[in-house]
Amino acid sequence: MGQQQFIIIGLLAIIVGLSAFGGLQWAKSQNQAHERDIIVQRFNILVGEAKKYAAKPASLGGGDGSFRGFTPPTKLAFFSGIKVYSTSGDDWVLFQGYGSVIGSDEKTPVLVIGQYDKNTEKWTTLAEVN
Amino acid sequence: MTVRNVVDVENKERREKRLVGGLFAFCIAGFSLIFYHYIDVINRPSLPEDLAQVEQTIEDWHTSGLIERFDAPKARLVVNDDRWKSMRKEQKLGIVTQLARFCADASKKESWKLQVIESKSLAVVGELGDKGLVLQ
Helix, strand or coil: CCHHHHHHHHHHHHHHHHHHHHHHHHHHHHHHHHHHHHHHHHHHHHHHHHHHHHHCCHHHCCCCCCCCCCCCCHHHHEECCEEEEEEECCCEEEEEEEEEEECCCCCCEEEEEEEEECCCCEEEEEEECC | CCCCCHHHHHHHHHHHHHHHHHHHHHHHHHHHHHHHHHHHHHHCCCCCCCHHHHHHHHHHHHHHCCEEEEECCCCEEEECHHHHHCCCHHHHHHHHHHHHHHHHHHCCCCCCCEEEEECCCCCEEEEEECCEEEEC
């Protein structure tokens, strides 16, 4: 076998290694994207809960037209590895959602942040942080 | 015994050289992607979910020069202008939200609040307050 054939075999071995690394990274990113989708789905459910809260009068424990004071139900906010923390103002509610799989920083779980505006009925912020 | 002529041998060598060149370029591209991935990972600020670990993260940001001062009771964060501007929007949103939650937890308050101020320009570049999460 000539020297050139040895070089070809060596380079092919490196490419196999690189492909394995690339495949692993791709699988990881798919897993992370899936988890982020679940978090966003959960945000949408919680926005529904926040709207219900705002629609209730204060005498019935609601927000009387405001999101302020909304606390998401624990069974919805902390469920199958997903943890959603929230804070709210009169016409907005902010969610910070952590997943169970490690995110792009390779240290901490995937993280999505979403802020919903009551007046426009839209997400003013929906950011995949990690 | 097989007989090969010079043209065949030259063609074969040329093909092998081209193959080696192609494989080599592929390897360089692969290693470049790994390097880019590594740089992206080390430059990405980590935001631990557990608030007990946030203090260590703040220390790390101090050491790296991103944060100049952090006052949890006043919910105020003073950042290095250049480092803050060089960060991606998602990263800034993550930092503001996480530190606001940390401040609320430290001062036992319901609502999250934080103001981010640049150290040189003294401009408020990010805020989580009555108007919600706002980045300049």
